[in-house]
Amino acid sequence: MAGIAASDADVVALLMRQHGDIRNLFDEVEQSTGDERRDAFRRLVRLLAVHETAEEEVIHPFTRKSVAGGEDVVKDRLAEEKAAKETLARLDDADTDDPKFLSELAALRAEVMAHARAEERYEFIHIRRSADPARLASLASGIKAAEAMAPTRPHPGTESAKKNLALGPVAALVDRTRDAVRKTMGKDG
């Protein structure tokens, strides 16, 4: 098995690092204020949307098809995702300066983290067991295509929040991510 250094070609390593990126962004949102918080929160929302879309397009289908009991494993993950998405929907156009924002954000963080750890422990572990390196690499290419749709770092300049908003609503982003993943997976997978 390849070391972690080569693991951009390993879908599980890639997703685990994205879980870390998501957690870092939660920290950034909590620790910032004003425009910076608004911008960090937009990036978080986008990363979450892209990450979950990619998992739905790339990871869950593989688990369903190739892992014993995979159908049920995915069902549990989708239930967690649904809960997180509902909280996210409530927060999506929230005012990040609202005094209630941080407690809502904490609820979202708890749901997202529980979902991420459950994936790592109950789904990813089977993927590494069931997929050969070539398969792990082709799955990774799908995730990377999605990743390109959501920058984790702020856009330079003072207009960053506005620019991020100008990228459009989350639903459109999900559609574009899905198209990009399917195009890549069609080529590589």
Add this chain to the structure above:
Amino acid sequence: MTFNPLQQQGIPLDRQLRNWRELDVEPIDPDHCDPYTRCRIIAMNGIEVEAILFSHQFARHCPDPEVKRQLAEVRYIEQQQQKVVNWLLPGLASVLETTIAYEQVAVDLTGWVARAEPDPYLKQAYQFGVLEDFDHLYRYANLYEMIEHRKADAIVEGLTEVMPGRPTKLHHRHPVDNVREPYDRATVDPLSRLHALTIMSAEQQTMNFYMNVGPQYMEPIARQLYQEIGLIEEEHVTHYESLVDPGESWWEQLVHHEYNECYLYHSFMETEPDPKVKAIWELHLNMELEHLRIACDLMRRHDGREPQEVLAPELPNVLTFEPNKAYLRELLDTQMDLTTLGTGYVREAHERFQRMQEQIHGGEEPPSERVMVQHREMFGREYRSQTEGEHPDAASRERS
């Protein structure tokens, strides 16, 4: 403030058993807790695990069925205490995250004890060991960033610096050079006994933890690093357990264990900011006071001695988790190149050390070096958190 556990009334043993609802504690929040709350939980878990293992060993060496029953009864309660304490850790935390917290415990607990230890030979043992825990924190922190894209500072929160200590590859000494000389039970300061028991227990828990969680990782470098550092924890347990006078009777050792638990629960109760966790420290202190009373009775009956003869008249200053940055920097500046020879310390790599090094490394770089190489390949730099400036040892500064 004076607190004499021998004069306090605890909770009667037959009222200490907890039901499932009472055992079902709410874990701390891994992203918003005080890092030292997590350290106290990890340290106290190590103390309870030692209490349980010691009691089992005692029972296996004890021919008296009445005493065995008494030990079993107290031990069951200690198991419940361990369940409550360790279950304060959240399922949300990854194994590696908890590992980094274990190393923060090792650094700041051993650092504090080294500062407070009155006996110079024992103090040297803690100063020697802490520089190795410090390096383990740095190696695991680099692994953590590789696997989870998170910085160890999100866990230690600037309270503990993350940078090289004595290089891990030089920790592999010949086992006979890990055995120290014990203190003398007739003349030792009672505080020294508590320190030795505390650090031995914490290191033993770390050893057990790495032994069991290391193979849960899939990444080869992670598996290998846990093997390497796990073997150093074996050295550390050997190092610290040999400080304890083996001439102490089983009864006396039991009393010291219970007394130390009172000391630590009292200390943690006094310093804990999280009210829910503080309530647990307080409850457990009140349980331990009764365990101590029972142990003292056993000692009087079977050893024919008064526990007061071997115990301090009151608890020492509260043991405190706090930053030890300046102290550690001083040690980094002066004790990096130490190793052990027999029961002493030397600065040269002697023949037995060299032979051990050749054999264990087999002509290759060990996992603790390869993890740094792989990290540099991925990020083009190392992970460090040097809140107080450059590394005091010029050779340990990061080369860009």
